[in-house]
Amino acid sequence: MRVTRRLLLGASGALAMPGLLRAQGTGPIRIGEINSYTTMPAFTLPYRNAMQLAVETLNAQGGVLGRQLELVTRDDAGKPQDAVRLAGELVNDQKVDVLAGAYFSNVGLALSEYAAQNRRLYVGGEPLTDAMVWERGNRYTFRLRPSTYMQAAILAEEAAKLPAKRWVTVSPNYEFGQSGVKWFKQLLSARRPDVQFVGEQWPALGRVDAGATVQALEQMKPDAIFNVLFGPDLTNFVRQGNTRGLFEGRAVVSLLTGEPEYLDPLGDEAPEGWIVTGYPGEQIDTPAHKAFVSAYRGRFNAKPMCGSLVGYALIQSIAAGIARAESTSMERMVEGFRGASFESPVGPVTYREIDQQGTLGVFVGRTALKNDAGVMADWRYIDGRDLLPGDDFVRKLRPA
Template structure:
């Protein structure tokens, strides 16, 4: 989709959210969304589809505050500087009310800093870095998706049950990967003081030399591996690891690998028995998820991906926050988003007032092969609120000025 294309979705009716019937005129509520559509299409294209579905559904029920939602998307190509430039264009030229989106953590942090400097509301959908809501958190930034801390916490809990003592890590060398490894090491070491981290590999994002990486990890003679690679880097790593026997008789704990965006490209090469966070897709049989998945499949003739779940939940969270605020005035929206609850296909979630982190939860399970395709099995869903540190810990990390 070209960078200039606009998704304008209009309507009538009423959505069952507090305050939606307080009409404020018929002008659309404009959401400016920036994402890495060309550099990370496996995740972001299903994500955009689901945003479109959510906007259509909300508008068909009356919009928000009696006004339709309008979604305007832009492509940052994975570059923070482009994202910041586009944010200025969306606010200054397109007059958007809310800024949303980003995939990569470094892009999300750049948009967060733009929001703070310009006193504009930004809702990060996908960026996982904890710095966005903690060390570099600010009044104007909220984040939907479970963070690296939340995902590392559940994976470390599972890893602590393993007999393995010698661990190695492999992770992309940027904010997301650095944060994931930091928290996994810290949490696992607290649970299991007998573990050792004997080697680490930090390939550049999108440029992994999989053969050399696998060889370096093998030379450390690990008993277990913590992996944070995703996308094509993961595919190359798994193929080289399978070829060279890296995963034989070794436990692997892996962040995001259970997402169909990353399992599907592996086909019958998908690993079996890895402990992963991810998304089981249409295997989730709760009523809310079944209704959402059926609507998504009917509209797009495709299965919902993890990106779809995030995009759909993001739009519903924005609708709930604006409805709670009762206005699109920025400072009042900030107060409205604090503590705002919203429905997602995975269950109800909330933007915590203390750090603006969403409580959308985490699916954790094992990888397996079914009909020559990788899937998640033995999975369970953990509510995000049960994976976050207490208020005292958060206060120690988040700047006082962020409130």
């Protein structure tokens, strides 16, 4: 019998993740999750909390295929070589059924390569590089979050509405940053052939010299800035930019800056009027999301962060893929995940068959100050299906 029931967050607002049919053995289904817990705790700790909440919710309702889920986590410290070593330990010693996780794009690519070489299912939650599902995509790797292409696409659409013609970019010099700048340039130039990119800055990840970076950008006399810095690098950049007047009279378009993980540390120094992608959190007023917020607050006495949404949806997606496969056999799981759908706290998500990219959508809006804290304002949600390119585009990039 084919499983067709979805994992739903019910329209009534209650968390509804029904137990999923026919048991296969009595042991737990083990998910081995690897992430940069000590390197980026602001994102990854709420992420881990929400994964655990999703596991507990599913288990309370019967599990998946009649079996309980078990989450086994490891810390890669942001190092690809450590992530690969830990993947081997989880597969060979811990006997996990599924590998998941990663925060940084270079770590996600390393785990993706491990998955391909060892024929193990890997579901990337957070890594945003497009190479993970396109140029370096493989049969065993799936990715949940909206990619740099998807986020750059909506930011380019908004940027094209600005009068600005002279643009500069600032981005961390590694896979994610390089991908973000590449796609923003291409997509904005396609919409606005009159724009010019007159300069760029590529500080090392986690080691930005914010004063020198701001000074260099100011000397380029841009009309607008495209920013891909995040975490402590973003905090330092904003503070130096505020002090030196870099943002006065200039538009800023910024990847991820609307996520509370990055806005909250800025407090009343948060910029106003930046066009950003992010997560407006408790402003989302749908029954499903309100149920998620209520459950998360009740379990952890804290507001959900963007990482919380990603972690919760990641476990939902794994459960949906296994349920669709009706098995934890590796090849059957891979086939089950391709085309698997589920209801996340923010709407329906599917893993596309063409590239195994999830269709989780993007929130875009502008930064604002409220009660001396940064928030997203005037935001909207765009379904990921509307941000992804067609099959012919993907076939040109993805290995056969």
